[in-house]
Amino acid sequence: MNEDTLIRKLRRRAPLIGDDCAVVPSPANEDLLFTTDFTIEGVHFTREAAAAEVGYKAVARSLSDIAAMGGRPRYCLVSFALAPWTDQRWIDGFYRGVHKLLRKTKTALAGGDTSHASQFVTDVMVCGSVATGKALLRSGARPGDLLYVSGPLGGWRHKRVIVPRLDVGRKLIGKATACMDISDGISLDLHRLAAASGVAAAIDSLPLLDGATLEQALHDGEDYELLYTAPARVRVPGIRIGSIVKGKPGRVSFRGKTVPQLGYDHFQHRS
Amino acid sequence: MNEDTLIRKLRRRAPLIGDDCAVVPSPANEDLLFTTDFTIEGVHFTREAAAAEVGYKAVARSLSDIAAMGGRPRYCLVSFALAPWTDQRWIDGFYRGVHKLLRKTKTALAGGDTSHASQFVTDVMVCGSVATGKALLRSGARPGDLLYVSGPLGGWRHKRVIVPRLDVGRKLIGKATACMDISDGISLDLHRLAAASGVAAAIDSLPLLDGATLEQALHDGEDYELLYTAPARVRVPGIRIGSIVKGKPGRVSFRGKTVPQLGYDHFQHRS
Numbered sequence: 297m298n299e300d301t302l303i304r305k306l307r308r309r310a311p312l313i314g315d316d317c318a319v320v321p322s323p324a325n326e327d328l329l330f331t332t333d334f335t336i337e338g339v340h341f342t343r344e345a346a347a348a349e350v351g352y353k354a355v356a357r358s359l360s361d362i363a364a365m366g367g368r369p370r371y372c373l374v375s376f377a378l379a380p381w382t383d384q385r386w387i388d389g390f391y392r393g394v395h396k397l398l399r400k401t402k403t404a405l406a407g408g409d410t411s412h413a414s415q416f417v418t419d420v421m422v423c424g425s426v427a428t429g430k431a432l433l434r435s436g437a438r439p440g441d442l443l444y445v446s447g448p449l450g451g452w453r454h455k456r457v458i459v460p461r462l463d464v465g466r467k468l469i470g471k472a473t474a475c476m477d478i479s480d481g482i483s484l485d486l487h488r489l490a491a492a493s494g495v496a497a498a499i500d501s502l503p504l505l506d507g508a509t510l511e512q513a514l515h516d517g518e519d520y521e522l523l524y525t526a527p528a529r530v531r532v533p534g535i536r537i538g539s540i541v542k543g544k545p546g547r548v549s550f551r552g553k554t555v556p557q558l559g560y561d562h563f564q565h566r567s
Numbered sequence: 568m569n570e571d572t573l574i575r576k577l578r579r580r581a582p583l584i585g586d587d588c589a590v591v592p593s594p595a596n597e598d599l600l601f602t603t604d605f606t607i608e609g610v611h612f613t614r615e616a617a618a619a620e621v622g623y624k625a626v627a628r629s630l631s632d633i634a635a636m637g638g639r640p641r642y643c644l645v646s647f648a649l650a651p652w653t654d655q656r657w658i659d660g661f662y663r664g665v666h667k668l669l670r671k672t673k674t675a676l677a678g679g680d681t682s683h684a685s686q687f688v689t690d691v692m693v694c695g696s697v698a699t700g701k702a703l704l705r706s707g708a709r710p711g712d713l714l715y716v717s718g719p720l721g722g723w724r725h726k727r728v729i730v731p732r733l734d735v736g737r738k739l740i741g742k743a744t745a746c747m748d749i750s751d752g753i754s755l756d757l758h759r760l761a762a763a764s765g766v767a768a769a770i771d772s773l774p775l776l777d778g779a780t781l782e783q784a785l786h787d788g789e790d791y792e793l794l795y796t797a798p799a800r801v802r803v804p805g806i807r808i809g810s811i812v813k814g815k816p817g818r819v820s821f822r823g824k825t826v827p828q829l830g831y832d833h834f835q836h837r838s
Contacts, residue, residue, distance in 0.1 A: 316632035316747055317600035317695065319702045322593045329588035332644045332692060334682040364587035373603045375690055409690070411605040419646055419680070419690040421603060424588065431590045476587055 318406035320371055326425040331361035337379060337415040347386045350418075351393025352458075357479070358422040359401060359460035360520040364477040366432040366469040367424035369403040369462070374420050377413035390418075401462060432468055432475035432524070437493035439542045441473050441525040444534035449482060450508025451516020458520045464533055468524055471532050475524035481515045484557045485523055486548045493525075496543030499550045503535050514550070515558040589677035591642055597696040602632035608650060608686040618657045621689075622664025623729075628750070629693040630672060630731035631791040635748040637703040637740040638695035640674040640733070645691050648684035661689075672733060703739055703746035703795070708764035710813045712744050712796040715805040720753060721779025722787020729791045735804055739795055742803050746795035752786045755828045756794060757819045764796075767814030770821045774806050785821070786829040 322328075335354035337343060355372065362369045374394055378387070398405055403422065446464045461477070468475055474493055478485045482502070490497040502513045525540050526532045548555045593599075606625035608614065626643065633640045645665055649658070669676055674693065717735045732748070739746055745764055749756045753773070761768045773784045796811055797803045819826045 315702075315704050315706075316635035317602040317638065317702075319598050319600055319636065319697070319704075321699070322595070322597050322599045322696065324593070324595070326593050327590050328593045328599075328642075328694070329590055330642060330644055330677050330692075330694065331588040332646050332678070332680050332690070334646060334648060334680050334690075336648060336682055336684050339682055339684070361587035365590065367588065371599075371601060373601055373692060375603050375605060377605060377607060377688065406601050407603070409603050409605050411607055411610055413607050413610070413688060414685055417648065417684060417688050419603070419605075421601075421644060421692045423599070423601065423694065425593065426590070428592070431586075431588075433586050433590075435586075 318371065320406060323370065323425040325428055327428050327431055329362055329365050329367045329424040329426060329431065330421070331358050332419055332421040333357040335418045335420070343381065347389025348393035351390040352397050354418045354420045355394050355397045356458040356460050356520065358420045359397065359462065360458065360477045360479065362422055362424035363460045363462045363465035364432065364475055364522060365426060366430065366465045366475065367426040368466065369401050369422050369424045371406040371423045372398060372403045372420065373406055373408045374418065375408040375410070376418040377411045377416065379413060379416040382416050401460070430469050432465065432472050434474050434476045434489045434492040437474035437489060437495050437525040437540045439495055439540055440528065441540040442528050442536055443497060443538040443540060444524050444526070444532060444536055445503065446522040446534050448503040448505045449478065449513040449519045449521060450505030451481065451512045452518035453512060453516060454505040454508040455518055460520065461522045464522050467533055471530050472524040472526050475522055478519040478521050478523050480517045481558065482523060483514045483548060483555045487546050487557050489523060490548060491546030494545045496541050496545065496547040497538065498541050499538040499548065502537055514555060589642065591677060594641065594696040596699055598699050598702055600633055600636050600638045600695040600697060600702065601692070602629050603690055603692040604628040606689045614652065618660025619664035622661040623668050625689045625691045626665050626668045627729040627731050627791065629691045630668065630733065631729065631748045631750065633693055633695035634731045634733045634736035635703065635746055635793060636697060637701065637736045637746065638697040639737065640672050640693050640695045642677040642694045643669060643674045643691065644677055644679045645689065646679040647689040648682045648687065650684060650687040653687050672731070701740050703736065703743055705745050705747045705760045705763040708745035708760060708766050708796040708811045710766055710811055711799065712811040713799050713807055714768060714809040714811060715795050715797070715803060715807055716774065717793040717805045719774040719776045720749065720784040720790050720792060721776030722752065722783045723789035724783060724787060725776040725779040726789055731791065732793045735793050738804055742801050743795040743797050746793055749790040749792050749794050751788045752829065753794060754785045754819060754826045758817050758828050760794060761819060762817030765816045767812050767816065767818040768809060769812050770809040770819065773808055785826060
């Protein structure tokens with residue numbers, strides 16, 4: 297299969313592909329959101345994983361970032377470098393997973409690049425949009441705010457299917473004071489939110505996925521639930537887990553004890 | 568160095584990085600252009616290459632696509648997977664090359680992802696913009712149009728520095744009937760333009776880079792000059808190389824002889 301054949305094949309399902317760039321309308325009165333996430337063989341998945349699940353997850357990771365900003369996904373670029381072992385059947389499966397989630401979230405596939413490498417690498421860019429000036433940031437949490445998550449935690453060992461919380465994110469616009477998604481474990485991600493806001497965070501309790509331990513819920517990655525704060529008087533969806541307090545910026549405590557940041561750090565886990 | 572430290576370091580030069588997504592204004596009354604290009608060790612560069620040149624080229628390849636549409640680059644996402652051999656000094660050099668070209672073209676670094684792989688992989692996404700409905704496409708060439716390139720050709724053996732032809736692209740808005748950039752050799756890329764337009768193309772002569780042969784100019788890749796067509800009565804910048812004719816869609820001829828498509832095809836050159 298040559299590149300033009302592959303592109304023709306992809307194009308049937310992505311009418312925007314074909315020129316040097318995708319050309320799409322710019323949404324009026326909205327800010328644009330950009331995010332991009334690698335999904336790499338040996339780092340984010342193993343060769344044994346089902347191709348459709350790899351494609352689904354690659355898209356889900358980027359959509360979760362759009363959800364964390366309260367945005368609506370618009371356009372997506374899916375680039376991949378084929379490995380020597382990835383055959384046409386595997387790529388078809390990968391694309392089935394990609395399209396399943398794009399369809400569900402009304403995100404248009406606008407293009408991507410194709411190449412080859414010694415391991416399979418995909419990079420998924422999503423452009424979303426949000427009403428001008430309304431994006432949810434990490435930096436607005438204030439002492440007295442309550443702290444929430446969008447669902448039970450437990451990390452990659454217990455998370456079966458990632459559901460990007462786009463609906464929750466949109467409901468938080470104008471209500472949440474800070475928001476982000478939990479990709480590297482709540483201990484590390486809450487530390488980041490608290491540090492960006494210049495506050496400390498106190499967790500009282502954590503909702504657990506079936507079979508997960510508290511340690512896994514605190515430190516394992518890949519929950520892709522939203523983590524957010526709102527003033528006590530504001531009603532928001534989700535599960536209350538604690539509150540924002542004065543204290544050393546970035547400090548995270550669980551029932552009074554400081555929680556170390558053991559979450560997944562992509563550079564400390566270099567293989 | 569951990570991920571947060573690396574991100575803090577990058578952030579100093581890219582104030583938009585920090586939240587789950589970059590948040591940027593949407594340009595009013597313009598279409599958005601999206602393009603993304605991998606630059607992969609062993610495919611697009613070797614370990615012996617200067618880091619700054621790798622960074623510069625990674626950005627130049629995507630900017631050339633924006634130029635080909637007549638667009639103005641706006642925002643850029645630079646993602647990279649570090650290889651075991653890429654040290655801090657190499658990454659600093661890589662970023663020097665990236666920033667050199669971003670500064671020159673007034674393109675804002677809006678984010679990116681970081682990971683690791685067995686070879687160095689970078690993916691550069693550029694979002695550009697162009698007046699609504701005015702983007703230059705590959706599909707508008709008509710018999711009788713004249714055929715142009717923005718500069719002499721010869722391919723990667725002779726091309727020292729890639730200069731994305733953003734200025735030329737913008738001057739072609741409202742004038743050129745079709746346009747693309749030459750990344751895989753003019754024989755293959757002109758075939759693509761002619762096929763997209765449903766016409767044939769006849770080359771009379773080709774301007775050559777110093778020391779380049781006609782074969783290299785026809786078939787080697789990485790020229791990154793623009794290739795475009797315009798009606799005879801319309802004045803456009805560049806060097807005239809031939810004309811668009813009736814004939815088998817996609818056929819390319821040089822002085823009457825059919826030219827085979829020997830240009831760089833990323834899938835036929837799989838290592």
